[in-house]
Amino acid sequence: MKKVLVTGFEPFGGEPVNPALEAVKLLNGKQIASYEIISRSLPVARGRCIASIVEQIAEFDPELVLAVGQAGGHMEITVERVAINVDDFRIKDNDGNQPVDEPIVADGPVAYWSTLPIKAMVDKLRAGNVPARVSNTAGTFVCNHLFYGLMHALACEGNKRRGGFIHIPYLPEQAARITGQPSMALETIVRGLELALAAALTTTQDTKITGGTIC
Amino acid sequence: MKKVLVTGFEPFGGEPVNPALEAVKLLNGKQIASYEIISRSLPVARGRCIASIVEQIAEFDPELVLAVGQAGGHMEITVERVAINVDDFRIKDNDGNQPVDEPIVADGPVAYWSTLPIKAMVDKLRAGNVPARVSNTAGTFVCNHLFYGLMHALACEGNKRRGGFIHIPYLPEQAARITGQPSMALETIVRGLELALAAALTTTQDTKITGGTIC
Amino acid sequence: MKKVLVTGFEPFGGEPVNPALEAVKLLNGKQIASYEIISRSLPVARGRCIASIVEQIAEFDPELVLAVGQAGGHMEITVERVAINVDDFRIKDNDGNQPVDEPIVADGPVAYWSTLPIKAMVDKLRAGNVPARVSNTAGTFVCNHLFYGLMHALACEGNKRRGGFIHIPYLPEQAARITGQPSMALETIVRGLELALAAALTTTQDTKITGGTIC
Amino acid sequence: MKKVLVTGFEPFGGEPVNPALEAVKLLNGKQIASYEIISRSLPVARGRCIASIVEQIAEFDPELVLAVGQAGGHMEITVERVAINVDDFRIKDNDGNQPVDEPIVADGPVAYWSTLPIKAMVDKLRAGNVPARVSNTAGTFVCNHLFYGLMHALACEGNKRRGGFIHIPYLPEQAARITGQPSMALETIVRGLELALAAALTTTQDTKITGGTIC
Numbered sequence: 001m002k003k004v005l006v007t008g009f010e011p012f013g014g015e016p017v018n019p020a021l022e023a024v025k026l027l028n029g030k031q032i033a034s035y036e037i038i039s040r041s042l043p044v045a046r047g048r049c050i051a052s053i054v055e056q057i058a059e060f061d062p063e064l065v066l067a068v069g070q071a072g073g074h075m076e077i078t079v080e081r082v083a084i085n086v087d088d089f090r091i092k093d094n095d096g097n098q099p100v101d102e103p104i105v106a107d108g109p110v111a112y113w114s115t116l117p118i119k120a121m122v123d124k125l126r127a128g129n130v131p132a133r134v135s136n137t138a139g140t141f142v143c144n145h146l147f148y149g150l151m152h153a154l155a156c157e158g159n160k161r162r163g164g165f166i167h168i169p170y171l172p173e174q175a176a177r178i179t180g181q182p183s184m185a186l187e188t189i190v191r192g193l194e195l196a197l198a199a200a201l202t203t204t205q206d207t208k209i210t211g212g213t214i215c
Numbered sequence: 216m217k218k219v220l221v222t223g224f225e226p227f228g229g230e231p232v233n234p235a236l237e238a239v240k241l242l243n244g245k246q247i248a249s250y251e252i253i254s255r256s257l258p259v260a261r262g263r264c265i266a267s268i269v270e271q272i273a274e275f276d277p278e279l280v281l282a283v284g285q286a287g288g289h290m291e292i293t294v295e296r297v298a299i300n301v302d303d304f305r306i307k308d309n310d311g312n313q314p315v316d317e318p319i320v321a322d323g324p325v326a327y328w329s330t331l332p333i334k335a336m337v338d339k340l341r342a343g344n345v346p347a348r349v350s351n352t353a354g355t356f357v358c359n360h361l362f363y364g365l366m367h368a369l370a371c372e373g374n375k376r377r378g379g380f381i382h383i384p385y386l387p388e389q390a391a392r393i394t395g396q397p398s399m400a401l402e403t404i405v406r407g408l409e410l411a412l413a414a415a416l417t418t419t420q421d422t423k424i425t426g427g428t429i430c
Numbered sequence: 431m432k433k434v435l436v437t438g439f440e441p442f443g444g445e446p447v448n449p450a451l452e453a454v455k456l457l458n459g460k461q462i463a464s465y466e467i468i469s470r471s472l473p474v475a476r477g478r479c480i481a482s483i484v485e486q487i488a489e490f491d492p493e494l495v496l497a498v499g500q501a502g503g504h505m506e507i508t509v510e511r512v513a514i515n516v517d518d519f520r521i522k523d524n525d526g527n528q529p530v531d532e533p534i535v536a537d538g539p540v541a542y543w544s545t546l547p548i549k550a551m552v553d554k555l556r557a558g559n560v561p562a563r564v565s566n567t568a569g570t571f572v573c574n575h576l577f578y579g580l581m582h583a584l585a586c587e588g589n590k591r592r593g594g595f596i597h598i599p600y601l602p603e604q605a606a607r608i609t610g611q612p613s614m615a616l617e618t619i620v621r622g623l624e625l626a627l628a629a630a631l632t633t634t635q636d637t638k639i640t641g642g643t644i645c
Numbered sequence: 646m647k648k649v650l651v652t653g654f655e656p657f658g659g660e661p662v663n664p665a666l667e668a669v670k671l672l673n674g675k676q677i678a679s680y681e682i683i684s685r686s687l688p689v690a691r692g693r694c695i696a697s698i699v700e701q702i703a704e705f706d707p708e709l710v711l712a713v714g715q716a717g718g719h720m721e722i723t724v725e726r727v728a729i730n731v732d733d734f735r736i737k738d739n740d741g742n743q744p745v746d747e748p749i750v751a752d753g754p755v756a757y758w759s760t761l762p763i764k765a766m767v768d769k770l771r772a773g774n775v776p777a778r779v780s781n782t783a784g785t786f787v788c789n790h791l792f793y794g795l796m797h798a799l800a801c802e803g804n805k806r807r808g809g810f811i812h813i814p815y816l817p818e819q820a821a822r823i824t825g826q827p828s829m830a831l832e833t834i835v836r837g838l839e840l841a842l843a844a845a846l847t848t849t850q851d852t853k854i855t856g857g858t859i860c
Contacts (some may be wrong), residue, residue, distance in 0.1 A: 013859070071860035075290065075397040076390070084727055084756060084781070088857030100853045101764070111729060111756035119746070129388035131398055136729070137782035140857035167860050172403050173344035175291070182290040183346055185400035188387050208745045212733030212785035214658070215716035215812050228644070286645035297514055299541060299566070303642030315638045316549070326514060326541035334531070351514070352567035355642035382645050423530045427518030427570035429443070430501035430597050505720065505827040506820070559818035561828055602833050603774035605721070612720040613776055615830035618817050 001036045004197060005062040007053055009069050009142070012044035012094055019171045020068040023189045032194060033201040035063065042067075044142050045095040046087060050104075050149030057153065057161070064162045064200060066116070067150055068193065069143035071167035072174075075182035077125060077192045078135035079118045080165040081211075083148035084111045088140035104148045112151035116164035117199065117206035124199035130192035131184070134211030138165055166196060216251045219412060220277035222268055224284050224357070227259035227309055234386045235283040238404045247409060248416040250278065257282075259357050260310040261302060265319075265364030272368065272376070279377045279415060281331070282365055283408065284358035286382035287389075290397035292340060292407045293350035294333045295380040296426075298363035299326045303355035319363045327366035331379035332414065332421035339414035345407040346399070349426030353380055381411060431466045434627060435492035437483055439499050439572070442474035442524055449601045450498040453619045462624060463631040465493065472497075474572050475525040476517060480534075480579030487583065487591070494592045494630060496546070497580055498623065499573035501597035502604075505612035507555060507622045508565035509548045510595040511641075513578035514541045518570035534578045542581035546594035547629065547636035554629035560622035561614070564641030568595055596626060646681045649842060650707035652698055654714050654787070657689035657739055664816045665713040668834045677839060678846040680708065687712075689787050690740040691732060695749075695794030702798065702806070709807045709845060711761070712795055713838065714788035716812035717819075720827035722770060722837045723780035724763045725810040726856075728793035729756045733785035749793045757796035761809035762844065762851035769844035775837035776829070779856030783810055811841060 008024035011017055024039035031037070038060050042049045057065060071078060085108045087099040118134050125132035138144040147165040154163045168189050175183035184192075223239035226232055239254035246252070253275050257264045272280060286293060300323045302314040333349050340347035353359040362380040369378045383404050390398035399407075438454035441447055454469035461467070468490050472479045487495060501508060515538045517529040548564050555562035568574040577595040584593045598619050605613035614622075653669035656662055669684035676682070683705050687694045702710060716723060730753045732744040763779050770777035783789040792810040799808045813834050820828035829837075 069860065074860065076394075081731075082729055082755065086726075088855055090855050090857045090859060098855075100855050100857070101851070109754060109756075110727065110758055111754075113755055126391045126394075129391050131387055131390035131394070131396070133394060136785060137858070139860040140781060141859045143860055172346055172399070175346035176341045176344050179291075179341075179346070179348060181346070182397035184387070184398070185403050187402070188400050206746070210733055210735050210743075210745050212735045212745070213782070214735060214786045215714065215719065215784040215788055284645065289645065296516075297540065299512055301511075303640055305640050305642045305644060313640075315640050315642070316636070324539060324541075325512065325543055326539075328540055351570060352643070354645040355566060356644045358645055421531070425518055425520050425528075425530050427520040427530070428567070429520060429571045430499065430504065430569040430573055506824075556821045556824075559821050561817055561820035561824070561826070563824060602776055602829070605776035606771045606774050609721075609771075609776070609778060611776070612827035614817070614828070615833050617832070618830050 003060050003062040004035045004037050005056055005060055005065045006037055006039040007042045007067045009042050009044050013091055015174060018070050019168050019189060020070050022186055023168065023193055024068055026190050027193060032197045035201055043094060045093050046097040046099065046142065046145055049142060049146045053146065053150055054153050062161060065150060066197060067146055067165045069167055072170055073181060074167055074169045076131040076133050078133055078167040079121045080114055080135050080138040080147060080167060081118055082111050082113055082136065083138055083144055083151050085109065085148055086140055087145055093142050104145055105152050108152055112148060112155065114164035115159060115162040117203040119207045119209050119211055120203040121196045121199040122211060123207055123209060124195045125192050128195045130188055130195060132192065135167060136213060218275050218277040219250045219252050220271055220275055220280045221252055221254040222257045222282045224257050224259050228306055230389060232386065233285050234383050234404060235285050237401055238383065238408055239283055241405050242408060247412045250416055258309060260308050261312040261314065261357065261360055264357060264361045268361065268365055269368050277376060280365060281412060282361055282380045284382050287385055288396060289382055289384045291346040291348050293348055293382040294336050295329055295350050295353040295362060295382060296333055297326050297328055297351065298353055298359055298366050300324065300363055301355055302360055308357050319360055320367050323367055327363060327370065329379035330374060330377040332418040334422045334424050334426055335418040336411045336414040337426060338422055338424060339410045340407050343410045345403055345410060347407065350382060351428060358382065433490050433492040434465045434467050435486055435490050435495045436467055436469040437472045437497045438469065439472050439474050443521055445604060448500050449598050449619060450500050452616055453598065453623055454498055456620050457623060462627045465631055473524060475523050476527040476529065476572065476575055479572060479576045483576065483580055484583050492591060495580060496627060497576055497595045499597055502600055503611060504597055504599045506561040506563050508563055508597040509551045510544055510565050510568040510577060510597060511548055512541050512543055512566065513568055513574055513581050515539065515578055516570055517575055523572050534575055535582050538582055542578060542585060544594035545589060545592040547633040549637045549639050549641055550633040551626045551629040552641060553637055553639060554625045555622050558625045560618055560625060562622065565597060566643060648705050648707040649680045649682050650701055650705055650710045651682055651684040652687050652712045654687050654689050658736055660819060662816065663715050664813055664834060665715050667831055668813065668838055669713055671835050672838060677842045680846055688739060690738050691742040691744065691787065691790055694787060694791045698791065698795055699798050707806060710795060711842060712791050712810045714812055717815055718826060719812055719814045721776040721778050723778055723812040724766045725759055725780050725783040725792060725812060726763055727756050727758055727781065728783055728789055728796050730754065730793055731785055732790055738787050749790055750797050753797055757793060757800065759809035760804060760807040762848040764852045764854050764856055765848040766841045766844040767856060768852055768854060769840045770837050773840045775833055775840060777837065780812060781858060
């Protein structure tokens with residue numbers, strides 16, 4: 001069976017859990033649109049997270065790769081449009097790195113687009129009662145780092161597989177502790193990821209519906 | 216068995232559902248801390264909602280009354296501290312009323328405190344992984360109207376039963392449609408209401424933990 | 431000439447300035463609607479701030495008293511509707527007090543309304559290009575403490591003078607330091623306070639325009 | 646004297662003013678760091694705004710070009726890091742265009758970096774008491790369209806001049822009308838732009854201070 005690789009990060013920033021890891025674990029072994037989902041964890045570490053996803057791609061030879069990360073403060077599932085070639089870490093990663101304005105790939109292009117149908121994915125989530133939107137920035141921390149590294153690796157292969165990134169909100173258990181933050185139930189997140197994968201796997205030409213922002 | 220009355224409002228403001236009604240329906244007939252939960256719906260209508268809850272109190276003779284309402288834009292379950300004696304409706308209620316700066320009870324006091332242990336309730340929700348906080352304003356629409364009318368009715372009886380109000384976020388299905396809004400899964404809301412009721416029913420002296428705001 | 435007393439708080443919470451104090455200082459000695467403005471500072475201290483404003487009222491015998499406080503996080507000038515009889519301090523005041531759920535005035539009423547025409551004031555500010563709204567909670571810290579104490583003192587005199595409270599945003603110099611916060615230029619704040627005082631001094635019957643919130 | 650071109654957009658989205666245009670008008674003819682500031686307006690129109698700025702560059706031969714746009718909802722001056730090659734208009738521009746997911750420059754790179762020292766600029770604004778931050782998305786409307794078109798034109802010339810984009814908040818007069826929005830006084834905005842230009846004109850190697858976001 002054809003495969004899809006879905007990755008989630010380990011906890012970071014002092015949090016005991018990462019909703020991305022919790023969610024992708026529950027997808028492991030599932031079948032969506034006749035693809036087998038393989039989910040794996042990644043370290044929140046500059047460089048190492050890219051090396052790890054590249055190894056996993058080599059191991060599983062997936063048709064599509066979806067990386068998932070925690071976005072504290074977000075209230076919806078956000079499907080990322082673009083990864084930019086810069087590390088500007090507001091906090092340290094789990095290896096203690098805190099680069100400021102350094103390229104992820106020396107001499108790499110300024111940015112890569114997601115090669116997933118982001119509008120169709122958002123549309124499918126909303127139709128399935130899961131709050132979602134397109135995001136035009138994945139930040140400048142490890143999530144963007146991985147997203148850029150992934151898209152660079154896929155581009156270097158000739159884009160024979162598609163890839164992209166999704167940010168998800170805190171879990172209720174995190175928001176109950178941190179307070180003053182939006183959250184989303186694990187069940188809603190998992191359902192959202194399944195819908196997003198279903199849309200990505202069955203859509204070849206993305207839908208023309210606006211997901212833009214004024215500023 | 217001793218009883219608790221829990222009310223939820225009908226949909227309003229153009230929404231096809233009201234999470235408060237959906238949540239309280241699921242509590243009907245449950246038993247919490249050896250109390251039977253009776254849940255009923257209320258019209259989003261000035262005057263009529265108070266008349267209705269007063270009738271239900273007469274019918275069921277509950278020891279405690281908890282009214283629940285939808286708070287679009289809230290990201291946590293909010294336990295209300297105080298009801299104020301004013302109607303100032305930004306939109307029309309379901310009967311077409313839109314009073315501005317009119318008292319709810321002529322010659323009534325400016326405000327009533329909730330007689331529920333709001334800090335213990337918030338504490339219990341957070342400990343149970345449900346995002347929650349104290350709120351110091353229930354607005355000036357039908358939710359505050361009902362809350363004030365309820366506390367006035369209970370005060371007129373000599374406060375032999377306790378009462379209060381809880382606001383809950385949109386459901387994911389609403390936030391998926393409205394977009395740009397926080398939400399909470401129905402399961403999380405229901406669990407939150409159960410925890411809040413358990414705390415209210417088993418706490419006589421409220422906990423001294425801050426739930427204050429600077430401004 | 432008839433007098434108006436306008437008070438501003440000293441800095442608190444680690445801030446080197448308080449925009450309320452900076453703004454009211456600039457109003458001292460001005461004349462608005464044929465009233466002389468007298469502005470004074472108050473300590474951010476439970477009990478002492480009320481004692482101080484009561485002394486100033488005795489000294490100046492003003493027709494109207496407006497207390498002004500900093501509201502970090504607010505983006506508009508907010509005219510407060512109601513003061514509630516509770517101290518629930520999330521941080522310590524400048525005397526080190528941090529009461530939780532204690533009454534401001536033992537056996538005082540639950541709340542007092544502002545006796546200023548809050549709608550006419552907001553309307554005048556907006557017409558004068560100053561962002562403003564009604565607020566239905568003044569928090570539970572020293573601002574609400576003073577507001578309640580002031581309205582209680584005025585009520586004990588038989589409400590022969592009117593009084594109320596206005597919250598104002600951070601100054602740009604504070605927001606430049608704290609980051610991620612809205613602010614308002616001192617000139618805009620001062621103009622707003624002048625417009626608010628002009629509206630309060632010339633309006634006897636408040637305007638019927640909505641300033642309500644749903645929740 | 647060496648020249649700097651500063652552009653501001655005409656009003657759009659139903660607003661009668663555009664703070665960017667108001668602010669840049671006040672800079673016209675000023676001298677900053679021994680450069681003459683020339684400010685010009687641009688139409689809020691896909692294609693035409695780029696054609697216009699390219700003509701102005703040809704006419705004035707500036708050393709540096711700074712484009713300025715209104716960012717409704719922003720509370721700080723935001724110095725943009727990156728322009729992306731996509732038009733995804735949530736509303737129509739002033740010519741009635743509403744492209745969805747179309748490239749700005751066919752076969753252009755995915756994105757261009759600002760060639761201004763964005764960290765030094767933010768640092769200078771904050772030190773000068775003007776709230777500011779780096780932004781990692783300029784949206785997908787006409788502001789990003791112009792920013793991308795400008796950077797593409799400058800790149801095609803071999804980057805012999807530097808260029809970038811700054812977003813500014815609503816004016817108080819706009820926020821007073823729209824309500825519920827942060828704003829910034831015109832004087833603060835103008836001072837901020839002067840500081841930003843001074844930093845840009847005197848900094849060759851950008852400062853290494855974080856301006857990153859987690860997500």
